[in-house]
Amino acid sequence: MKFSLIPKEDKFFKLFDESAANIFKAAKLMKEMVDNYSEVESKAKEIFDAEFEGDRITHEIIRHLNKTFITPFDREDIYNLASKMDDILDLIEAATDRMLVYKIEEPTIECKKLVGIILRMTEVITWGVSNMKNLGHVYDHCIEINRLENEADRVTRDAIGRLFDEEKDPIAVIKWKELYEKLEDTTDSCEDVANILESVVLKNA
Amino acid sequence: MKFSLIPKEDKFFKLFDESAANIFKAAKLMKEMVDNYSEVESKAKEIFDAEFEGDRITHEIIRHLNKTFITPFDREDIYNLASKMDDILDLIEAATDRMLVYKIEEPTIECKKLVGIILRMTEVITWGVSNMKNLGHVYDHCIEINRLENEADRVTRDAIGRLFDEEKDPIAVIKWKELYEKLEDTTDSCEDVANILESVVLKNA
Amino acid sequence: MKFSLIPKEDKFFKLFDESAANIFKAAKLMKEMVDNYSEVESKAKEIFDAEFEGDRITHEIIRHLNKTFITPFDREDIYNLASKMDDILDLIEAATDRMLVYKIEEPTIECKKLVGIILRMTEVITWGVSNMKNLGHVYDHCIEINRLENEADRVTRDAIGRLFDEEKDPIAVIKWKELYEKLEDTTDSCEDVANILESVVLKNA
Numbered sequence: 001m002k003f004s005l006i007p008k009e010d011k012f013f014k015l016f017d018e019s020a021a022n023i024f025k026a027a028k029l030m031k032e033m034v035d036n037y038s039e040v041e042s043k044a045k046e047i048f049d050a051e052f053e054g055d056r057i058t059h060e061i062i063r064h065l066n067k068t069f070i071t072p073f074d075r076e077d078i079y080n081l082a083s084k085m086d087d088i089l090d091l092i093e094a095a096t097d098r099m100l101v102y103k104i105e106e107p108t109i110e111c112k113k114l115v116g117i118i119l120r121m122t123e124v125i126t127w128g129v130s131n132m133k134n135l136g137h138v139y140d141h142c143i144e145i146n147r148l149e150n151e152a153d154r155v156t157r158d159a160i161g162r163l164f165d166e167e168k169d170p171i172a173v174i175k176w177k178e179l180y181e182k183l184e185d186t187t188d189s190c191e192d193v194a195n196i197l198e199s200v201v202l203k204n205a
Numbered sequence: 206m207k208f209s210l211i212p213k214e215d216k217f218f219k220l221f222d223e224s225a226a227n228i229f230k231a232a233k234l235m236k237e238m239v240d241n242y243s244e245v246e247s248k249a250k251e252i253f254d255a256e257f258e259g260d261r262i263t264h265e266i267i268r269h270l271n272k273t274f275i276t277p278f279d280r281e282d283i284y285n286l287a288s289k290m291d292d293i294l295d296l297i298e299a300a301t302d303r304m305l306v307y308k309i310e311e312p313t314i315e316c317k318k319l320v321g322i323i324l325r326m327t328e329v330i331t332w333g334v335s336n337m338k339n340l341g342h343v344y345d346h347c348i349e350i351n352r353l354e355n356e357a358d359r360v361t362r363d364a365i366g367r368l369f370d371e372e373k374d375p376i377a378v379i380k381w382k383e384l385y386e387k388l389e390d391t392t393d394s395c396e397d398v399a400n401i402l403e404s405v406v407l408k409n410a
Numbered sequence: 411m412k413f414s415l416i417p418k419e420d421k422f423f424k425l426f427d428e429s430a431a432n433i434f435k436a437a438k439l440m441k442e443m444v445d446n447y448s449e450v451e452s453k454a455k456e457i458f459d460a461e462f463e464g465d466r467i468t469h470e471i472i473r474h475l476n477k478t479f480i481t482p483f484d485r486e487d488i489y490n491l492a493s494k495m496d497d498i499l500d501l502i503e504a505a506t507d508r509m510l511v512y513k514i515e516e517p518t519i520e521c522k523k524l525v526g527i528i529l530r531m532t533e534v535i536t537w538g539v540s541n542m543k544n545l546g547h548v549y550d551h552c553i554e555i556n557r558l559e560n561e562a563d564r565v566t567r568d569a570i571g572r573l574f575d576e577e578k579d580p581i582a583v584i585k586w587k588e589l590y591e592k593l594e595d596t597t598d599s600c601e602d603v604a605n606i607l608e609s610v611v612l613k614n615a
Contacts, residue, residue, distance in 0.1 A: 066612045101571045161306045170375035170580035174587065177379065202271045366511045375580035382584065407476045 010072045011064055013133050019057045019085050020122075020129040026050035026092050027115075027122040033096070034107040034115045040100065047096045054089040058082050072133075073200050081196045087189040088122065095182040102175040110159030114183040117152045121145055121190035128197045138201040145194035152187035156180050215277045216269055218338050224262045224290050225327075225334040231255035231297050232320075232327040238301070239312040239320045245305065252301045259294040263287050277338075278405050286401045292394040293327065300387040307380040315364035319388040322357045326350055326395035333402045343406040350399035357392035361385050420482045421474055423543050429467045429495050430532075430539040436460035436502050437525075437532040443506070444517040444525045450510065457506045464499040468492050482543075483610050491606045497599040498532065505592040512585040520569030524593040527562045531555055531600035538607045548611040555604035562597035566590050 026047050033043040061082040065071065071078055099107070107115075128141035159180050167173050231252050238248040266287040270276065276283055304312070312320075333346035364385050372378050436457050443453040471492040475481065481488055509517070517525075538551035569590045577583050 062609075066609070097567070101567060102574060157302070157306060164307060164376065164380070170379065171574065171583060173376060173379060174580070174583060175574070199267075199271070362507070362511060369512060369581065369585070375584065378581060378584060404472075404476070 012061065012072055012078060015057060015061045015064065016081065016129045016132070019054065019061070019082070020126040022050055022054050022057060023085060023088050024122045024126045026089055027119040030092055030096060031115050031119045034112050037107055044096050044100055048093060051089045051093040054086060058086040073204055077196060077200050081193065081200070084189060084192045084196060088186060088193065091182060091186040091189055092118070095179060095186065098179055098182060104175070108159065108176065110155055111179065111183065113155045114152060114180070114187070117148050117155065118183065118186050118190065121148050121187060124148070125190060125193055128194065132197060132200065138197050142194045142198045145191055149187050149191045152184060156184040217266065217277055217283060220262060220266045220269065221286065221334050221337070224259065224266070224287070225331040227255055227259050227262060228290060228293050229327045229331045231294055232324045235297055235301060236320050236324045239317050242312055249301050249305055253298060256294045256298040259291060263291045278409055282401060282405050286398065286405070289394060289397045289401060293391060293398065296387060296391040296394055297323070300384060300391060303384055303387060309380070313364065313381070315360055316384065316388065318360050319357060319385070319392070322353050322360065323388065323391050323395065326353050326392060329353070330395060330398055333399065337402060337405065343402050347399045347403045350396055354392050354396045357389060361389040422471065422482055422488060425467060425471045425474065426491065426539045426542070429464065429471070429492070430536040432460055432464050432467060433495060433498050434532045434536045436499055437529040440502055440506060441525050441529045444522050447517055454506050454510055458503060461499045461503040464496060468496045483614055487606060487610050491603065491610070494599060494602045494606060498596060498603065501592060501596040501599055502528070505589060505596060508589055508592060514585070518569065518586070520565055521589065521593065523565050524562060524590070524597070527558050527565065528593065528596050528600065531558050531597060534558070535600060535603055538604065542607060542610065548607050552604045552608045555601055559597050559601045562594060566594040
């Protein structure tokens with residue numbers, strides 16, 4: 001057993017907390033958008049702003065990494081964590097954008113469910129990231145993320161099944177198939193983040 | 206020239222052998238399913254069970270990695286090999302699952318060919334993994350995997366060409382295009398595994 | 411501040427220059443193909459030859475890496491740079507091949523624009539790679555690549571929007587959607603290469 005080598009105070013943790021809070025905010029905006037599907041353009045705009053802010057935070061983490069000699073945990077894990085957190089936002093933005101480009105008139109029930117799961121996942125990630133420096137509870141968060149990811153898989157599978165069973169317009173099938181896949185990719189990227197958190201905590205336990 | 210630093214006996218090799226055997230089993234089940242396309246649900250169920258077992262083995266490798274100080278080869282390569290072997294199973298499962306969700310009535314000739322190539326690739330991977338500790342023959346296995354991957358590319362290309370030439374139902378085009386891509390992704394992930402095996406052997410030669 | 415540890419002369423730089431020149435050549439061939447869309451098969455053949463040559467260069471870099479003890483920059487970065495440069499060529503080949511397989515009769519205006527952006531990106535990468543050993547100008551190249559990537563995103567978004575607004579044939583939608591995505595993936599892989607170049611230069615500044 002090693003002592004914990006993770007210092008309690010560190011700029012990296014502050015930046016990761018900021019990044020997680022920003023992702024959670026984007027997921028909340030997306031949930032609000034699909035639940036109250038009006039003034040979609042202006043709601044989407046706020047999500048795009050969050051994605052832009054996320055890029056800024058990611059670049060600040062990378063810049064800070066490049067000029068920091070001793071890091072609170074593996075350089076590679078810091079880099080991967082920042083990249084994968086960025087992927088979540090990119091996918092939230094991409095799904096939102098496709099809803100505009102495809103002129104989606106009303107989100108399906110499965111679309112709302114998936115966005116709800118994404119919201120919960122990003123909430124758990126926010127907890128996980130803020131508990132990373134205490135090395136505690138992260139394992140529980142990861143189990144919860146895994147549970148949510150399995151739920152998302154089931155919802156997506158049912159959504160795709162119903163889409164191919166019921167939708168007769170091939171163009172609508174193409175649009176919704178891609179939307180479901182982008183939302184599922186978002187939940188996968190949340191799981192990637194949870195896996196990195198778990199391995200960071202394990203290595204430093 | 207360095208001496209081989211890979212010990213002959215090691216829990217990692219045992220686990221990788223288990224993982225490879227399980228992947229080979231899943232590929233055999235898939236081959237049996239597409240060749241005798243009846244009672245598809247129960248055949249698919251066995252493939253899903255193999256995927257579940259694969260997850261267990263992957264987690265055991267990662268857990269073992271996290272508590273092992275001296276590993277038989279690079280930690281990163283162990284991690285990557287375990288992840289990429291897991292990807293093969295995930296893709297075999299995803300392709301199988303899509304055949305159910307899309308209510309495919311009869312696999313095409315190209316689908317059967319691709320599954321046949323996947324079966325041969327997973328067989329070669331089983332040999333490669335079990336020969337990794339002897340540092341021998343792995344290079345030959347990698348050449349064979351490359352040959353099979355090129356064959357899979359050609360079959361997929363012909364399959365997509367024929368699909369767009371002959372199939373007039375756009376929904377069927379969407380379904381089969383995705384199935385062919387998932388099968389080709391499976392062969393790509395087999396090649397990824399072969400590339401990792403090759404680099405591990407080269408580094409420790 | 412460290413002194414630059416990157417030697418000015420090195421086989422790796424020579425190989426990366428070769429690789430970049432080959433990618434630039436493939437992009438030029440593709441631009442010529444979409445701008446003068448006749449004798450497409452023989453023009454595509456030249457692109458496939460460039461992709462084949464790219465594989466040879468990539469393998470030579472990996473082989474050289476495996477037998478070189480002291481490398482001019484991080485082994486991992488050399489590996490990643492070689493792989494990501496190879497990805498650009500693979501995607502150029504895949505997009506070209508799809509134009510043949512899908513029997514595309516005439517490239518759209520957005521297709522030509524995207525290929526034009528790819529050509530400029532590969533030109534900038536050629537400069538970036540050849541300036542890597544001087545540690546200079548790479549940052550400017552990366553900014554230019556980012557600008558081009560954002561332009562490609564906008565063009566793709568407009569292309570997909572127009573496709574779904576105007577094209578009534580679902581099969582044509584499937585074909586063009588994939589083509590635009592493959593071209594956009596190509597610009598993404600150019601950005602990946604720029605990001606690696608930037609981090610290599612930052613680490614060794």
